[in-house]
Amino acid sequence: AALAGVVEYRNVTFAYPGAESPVLSNISFTARPGQTVAIIGSTGAGKTSLLSLLPRLYDPVEGEVLLDGVPVSRLDRAEITKRVALVPQRPYLFSGTIEHNLRFGKSEATDRELWDALRVAQGESFVRDKKNGLDARIAQGGTNVSGGQRQRLCIARALVTKPRVYLFDDSFSALDVATDARLRAALKQTTADATVIIVAQRVSTITEADQILVLDNGRIVDRGTHEELLETSPTYQEIVES
Numbered sequence: 001a002a003l004a005g006v007v008e009y010r011n012v013t014f015a016y017p018g019a020e021s022p023v024l025s026n027i028s029f030t031a032r033p034g035q036t037v038a039i040i041g042s043t044g045a046g047k048t049s050l051l052s053l054l055p056r057l058y059d060p061v062e063g064e065v066l067l068d069g070v071p072v073s074r075l076d077r078a079e080i081t082k083r084v085a086l087v088p089q090r091p092y093l094f095s096g097t098i099e100h101n102l103r104f105g106k107s108e109a110t111d112r113e114l115w116d117a118l119r120v121a122q123g124e125s126f127v128r129d130k131k132n133g134l135d136a137r138i139a140q141g142g143t144n145v146s147g148g149q150r151q152r153l154c155i156a157r158a159l160v161t162k163p164r165v166y167l168f169d170d171s172f173s174a175l176d177v178a179t180d181a182r183l184r185a186a187l188k189q190t191t192a193d194a195t196v197i198i199v200a201q202r203v204s205t206i207t208e209a210d211q212i213l214v215l216d217n218g219r220i221v222d223r224g225t226h227e228e229l230l231e232t233s234p235t236y237q238e239i240v241e242s
């Protein structure tokens with residue numbers, strides 16, 4: 001099971017280079033293939049920072065992040081990228097066709113695979129509606145598509161790489177509630193064997209997660225399922241009511 005996709009954060013503390021105080025303190029959790037782990041918490045809590053440590057955008061100052069039992073500090077980024085796809089909070093599209101944007105990171109994907117990914121990401125119909133389909137041009141920064149379309153193209157791009165681990169950083173926030181629900185249902189099937197870590201703003205996006213981590217000021221203050229947290233976590237209750 002060398003390529004299973006088990007993610008473990010072990011006593012991770014992290015500060016940005018040059019910063020005095022850590023933005024993450026003593027973070028520990030495990031996410032296994034077939035599981036969805038959700039991270040919720042107020043703005044600035046450290047959710048994006050937490051995700052950034054797995055693909056080694058930064059390295060922890062203490063503790064370890066492990067992928068299939070191996071500290072990621074021993075893997076190079078290219079090796080990690082084959083197994084881990086991060087859909088960033090501000091998804092990036094570059095100047096080129098939709099096809100170029102989708103193939104970024106996996107140039108050998110077939111057209112069939114691109115359309116399959118678009119279908120799951122709920123992006124099939126708007127690409128079909130474009131006169132040139134996959135050949136339609138995207139402007140630098142994706143300024144000629146809506147925020148929700150941009151998110152869906154970036155989710156499709158991640159699906160095309162068929163990773164073992166998906167990191168979704170607030171990837172559903174620009175979608176209306178119905179599209180969000182359809183996308184998550186389709187994703188659930190497609191990513192059934194993968195490890196999914198998802199940062200969300202809306203509680204409705206994560207009620208079915210196997211484990212929810214409540215992040216506050218860089219610390220995991222509570223963890224459990226939605227039902228458990230409703231009973232035990234005042235911080236979670238506040239988020240639900242907000």
Ligand code: M5T
Nearest residue numbers: 016019023041042043044045046047048049050089
């Ligand atoms: C946590 C600081 C940020 C905040 C804390 C990305 C980034 C963040 N920070 C930096 O100093 N440099 C950086 O490059 O770290 O920020 P976060 O992890 O982005 O928080 P979040 O994702 O929970 O917030 P949000 O608004 O996306 O819900 O003090 O200044």
Ligand code: MG
Nearest residue numbers: 047048049089
């Ligand atoms: Mg963030």
